Ligand SMILES: O=C(O)CCC(=O)C(=O)O
């Protein structure tokens with residue numbers, strides 16, 4: 001049997017560090033990671049229309065001349081409406097910032113376990129650990145995670161910020177600020193595509209909050225039997241994902257199929273989160289996605305989420321509610337939404353049950 005270090009957090013049942021498990025025995029695959037047949041990858045689409053990949057938006061063209069910009073804005077609108085996922089190129093974040101981030105995140109996960117355990121999750125969702133586990137029979141994800149709340153800067157808890165690798169703190173700081181500029185710009189553009197004021201998604205005049213979830217998917221002997229991250233939608237306004245260039249691991253759900261997102265070096269993957277789904281009154285939807293590990297090498301992915309502050313009131317934008325488009329969601333306090341997320345296991349898009357208006361007239 002495996003004699004592994006267990007992690008303890010207040011809300012989560014303690015489970016093994018996957019990286020340790022994989023390192024001790026490269027062929028080990030405990031039963032709790034093996035998914036029911038219908039959940040297993042690869043159920044990659046054979047539909048050639050879908051395999052052509054998610055839309056790619058060249059952000060430089062979004063600040064071009066009027067005619068060109070309008071075409072690109074239409075492309076952005078259709079990417080948000082038809083896919084909920086797209087990749088951006090020429091997004092303004094330097095390639096060196098992205099490469100350094102990936103290097104230091106991998107460097108962190110490759111540190112000895114004792115070092116990483118200094119930053120272990122203690123119940124607040126921040127730190128080193130695994131996705132929340134709610135029951136002893138819940139299937140486990142083949143990944144370890146490290147979560148940092150990065151913005152607002154005066155709200156960060158430096159106890160969770162690793163001092164190794166040596167550049168880690170500075171790297172995350174630079175990355176976080178660059179990604180914030182991009183997410184702010186994207187949220188404005190996305191609002192514009194809906195015909196509402198560009199500041200409509202704003203965090204009540206306050207700066208955006210931000211958290212970075214770093215995922216480490218160790219090499220897996222049977223990637224066809226497990227999932228790196230279970231199907232979910234993101235509880236963010238939007239998410240900006242930086243993924244490994246060499247390994248395809250992200251799948252999104254489209255027309256009842258799972259479509260792989262092929263990495264494009266230097267690009268970032270954007271997805272609509274639950275909060276924009278609510279604020280756009282369902283015009284744009286957060287899309288279920290999952291991650292799968294690889295049998296040849298480890299994979300990292302870095303998801304940066306733009307969040308409203310916890311006391312924000314969130315609901316459908318008034319201009320997007322009328323007689324033909326009744327409100328699909330109630331207005332709620334974000335803190336209560338977050339509480340519901342930490343108390344209930346997410347199954348696909350179940351998070352939005354929290355605010356869905358069930359019985360429409
Ligand atoms: O690993 C990936 O590509 C997806 C990560 C993800 O969905 C998340 O962290 O929310």
Ligand SMILES: [Fe+2]
Nearest residue numbers: 233234289303
């Ligand atoms: Fe996600």
